[in-house]
Amino acid sequence: MLDKVKVLLDEVSSYSPKNPEELEQFRIQYLGKKGKMNDLFAAFKEVPNDQKKAFGQALNQLKQAIQDKLDEGKASFSENTQQSSGLDLSRPMSADQLGSRHPLSLVRNEIAEIFKRIGFTLSEGPEIEDDWHNFTALNLPDEHPARDMQDTFFIQQNPDILLRTHTSSVQVRFMENNQPPIRTLSPGRVYRNEAISARAHCIFHQVEGLYIDNDVSFADLKQTLLYFAKEMFGDKTEIRLRPSYFPFTEPSAEVDVSCNICSGKGCNVCKYTGYLEILGCGMVDPNVLKNCGIDPNVYTGFAFGMGIERIAMLKYQVKDLRLFFENDVRFLEQFKSTF
Numbered sequence: 001m002l003d004k005v006k007v008l009l010d011e012v013s014s015y016s017p018k019n020p021e022e023l024e025q026f027r028i029q030y031l032g033k034k035g036k037m038n039d040l041f042a043a044f045k046e047v048p049n050d051q052k053k054a055f056g057q058a059l060n061q062l063k064q065a066i067q068d069k070l071d072e073g074k075a076s077f078s079e080n081t082q083q084s085s086g087l088d089l090s091r092p093m094s095a096d097q098l099g100s101r102h103p104l105s106l107v108r109n110e111i112a113e114i115f116k117r118i119g120f121t122l123s124e125g126p127e128i129e130d131d132w133h134n135f136t137a138l139n140l141p142d143e144h145p146a147r148d149m150q151d152t153f154f155i156q157q158n159p160d161i162l163l164r165t166h167t168s169s170v171q172v173r174f175m176e177n178n179q180p181p182i183r184t185l186s187p188g189r190v191y192r193n194e195a196i197s198a199r200a201h202c203i204f205h206q207v208e209g210l211y212i213d214n215d216v217s218f219a220d221l222k223q224t225l226l227y228f229a230k231e232m233f234g235d236k237t238e239i240r241l242r243p244s245y246f247p248f249t250e251p252s253a254e255v256d257v258s259c260n261i262c263s264g265k266g267c268n269v270c271k272y273t274g275y276l277e278i279l280g281c282g283m284v285d286p287n288v289l290k291n292c293g294i295d296p297n298v299y300t301g302f303a304f305g306m307g308i309e310r311i312a313m314l315k316y317q318v319k320d321l322r323l324f325f326e327n328d329v330r331f332l333e334q335f336k337s338t339f
């Protein structure tokens, strides 16, 4: 019996596994349920008493030798895998590729920040609208010719359900649910059935603002827009208001800012006028206030609306509006360092 243990001991000490699978086989062969060690332990009963001590010691020695072999093999294989896969856990890690914000988001956030500083909060509404919120409540009853100013996408031939053509619909919803003082800014995506070109798209983004309180005047509107233009385009920026028409405001105006490329001297971006048109605005028509449950005898207000694409084109001097929708990473990556 003792000799048998000695033979196994020699076998174990001369054994050298070539790979982890072989080592596992070795473990099963010796330490597994039906392995050689269990056989030997079972045979222990039959050993005469006077030899039990020596036999026990030999068994322990063998078991230890097997364990050492296993530990040794495990360590050497794990070193090997590290080397062969080139994995070096002590190397400094490489920085992850960072994404960048879309330029339209950057501009929207900046506009929101500027108006937040003078007390405007954000409001949002649905992109699929009904006729009331997009047109009728805004002083555009059925058959009103000004409905043609905004080529509308209707949903499934239903003239009552449409894709909103402006975010003024959000302001209607806000007025219906809140009483003055109201100071809210509504950014969002809008839709118009227009041919796609370098200057127009059928999907674009707007930010509209609404301020309603006691004694809000046109002078307040002008000062608010001058503040915005200076914050957005620089302290030297000037604004110019031209009379215009919107069904939901009276009086109405279109606002130009002095060209930030030639500082008003005249260049091909401003078509040598020194000014660029950025938004429409006016005093909220009393009919609109009434339609939305606000008493026009007590309150007055102003509203304004601008296209985010247009502001982004001016700010980043992008000549083709379609670039904002193509998501070409070479274009988007240029905005990486801006937050």
Ligand code: PHE
Binding pocket: 165, 166, 167, 168, 208, 246, 249, 280, 281, 282, 303, 304, 305, 306
């Ligand atoms: N809703 C108008 C548009 O889509 C913009 C606007 C908003 C004009 C508020 C005046 C007042 O063009």
